[in-house]
Amino acid sequence: MVASQLKGQITVVTGANSGVGLSVAGLLARAGADVTMVCRSPERGEQALAEVQREGAVAGADVRLELADLSRQADVRSLAGRLAARLPAIDILVNNAGVWLHRRETSPEGFELMFATNHLGPFLLTHRLLDALAAGRGRIVNVSSHAHRYGDLRRAELETIVRSDAWRGSFKAYGDTKLANILFTFESARRWADRGITADTLHPGTLATGIVRRNRSALGLLMRMTMSFLPRPGVGGEAVMRLVEDPAPNVVSGRYFKGRKEERADAQAYDADLARELWDRSLAWTGEA
Numbered sequence: 001m002v003a004s005q006l007k008g009q010i011t012v013v014t015g016a017n018s019g020v021g022l023s024v025a026g027l028l029a030r031a032g033a034d035v036t037m038v039c040r041s042p043e044r045g046e047q048a049l050a051e052v053q054r055e056g057a058v059a060g061a062d063v064r065l066e067l068a069d070l071s072r073q074a075d076v077r078s079l080a081g082r083l084a085a086r087l088p089a090i091d092i093l094v095n096n097a098g099v100w101l102h103r104r105e106t107s108p109e110g111f112e113l114m115f116a117t118n119h120l121g122p123f124l125l126t127h128r129l130l131d132a133l134a135a136g137r138g139r140i141v142n143v144s145s146h147a148h149r150y151g152d153l154r155r156a157e158l159e160t161i162v163r164s165d166a167w168r169g170s171f172k173a174y175g176d177t178k179l180a181n182i183l184f185t186f187e188s189a190r191r192w193a194d195r196g197i198t199a200d201t202l203h204p205g206t207l208a209t210g211i212v213r214r215n216r217s218a219l220g221l222l223m224r225m226t227m228s229f230l231p232r233p234g235v236g237g238e239a240v241m242r243l244v245e246d247p248a249p250n251v252v253s254g255r256y257f258k259g260r261k262e263e264r265a266d267a268q269a270y271d272a273d274l275a276r277e278l279w280d281r282s283l284a285w286t287g288e289a
């Protein structure tokens with residue numbers, strides 16, 4: 001698919017008010033796609049919507065804002081209901097929103113907050129949009145991270161890990177969630193291929209964005225000191241677009257990319273038993289079982 005073929009495609013981008021997500025929303029709108037920007041803050045969301053519209057959404061492209069905090073399952077269900085009612089077919093879903101927190105916090109449902117935001121929210125949203133995705137082009141791009149290599153979802157019971165009782169520090173907990181993104185992607189590709197849905201995942205680059213700026217850990221501080229040398233968020237946005245526009249999305253699915261280059265993910269990402277277990281447990285944790 002070349003960029004011009006994105007014209008009129010129905011797309012949803014989470015975490016669209018900042019960093020990689022804002023870049024992707026802008027690139028999609030400039031290619032003429034209809035874009036729903038999912039953001040959690042009304043102020044930041046309105047500001048980002050105005051920016052995307054101002055910077056050249058193609059005439060006729062429908063660019064809108066939807067509000068939801070993805071760490072709150074009630075919010076995700078309500079968002080999915082609104083989207084499914086308005087968009088009977090979805091061509092592209094970019095699960096991009098993510099957090100890297102410097103301390104242990106829990107979501108309203110009692111899950112470690114990064115796990116709730118980075119994995120359970122997108123897992124639930126994607127499941128609830130399944131019929132719309134199957135009715136459209138059904139292209140899913142999940143934004144993971146190189147940090148998945150520091151994750152380990154085999155070190156304890158998954159229940160213990162998601163309740164943050166096996167906490168090993170903020171970066172490794174973030175790594176757990178980014179490993180979950182890849183396991184979810186590969187399992188989605190296996191399970192939903194017969195519905196015409198494809199899913200790929202990527203590390204968008206180590207970039208100067210809010211996720212680094214806000215983290216107060218020693219590593220976050222170190223990364224902040226190098227911010228001016230890090231690539232701009234647009235580099236990650238372009239890498240996501242490369243997957244969104246992939247010329248052969250219906251032929252190959254279930255891949256991990258580092259930027260624009262396909263790469264082998266960490267060995268645990270290919271553990272099909274773990275992927276199945278995470279899937280089944282995630283259905284139960286989100287009340288979808």
Ligand SMILES: NC(=O)c1ccc[n+]([C@@H]2O[C@H](COP(=O)([O-])OP(=O)(O)OC[C@H]3O[C@@H](n4cnc5c(N)ncnc54)[C@H](OP(=O)(O)O)[C@@H]3O)[C@@H](O)[C@H]2O)c1
Nearest residue numbers: 015018019020040069070071097098145206207209210211
């Ligand atoms: N930057 C990097 O070096 C890097 C490297 C590897 C992977 N990534 C991945 O790239 C993705 C995008 O991050 P970024 O670097 O662009 O950082 P960012 O600028 O902080 O953007 C993150 C986006 O996610 C949103 N978000 C966070 N928590 C949310 C919640 N509970 N509900 C809804 N939206 C929420 C943020 O909204 P608010 O503005 O309201 O917080 C923001 O729009 C993430 O998945 C991250 O893991 C980034």
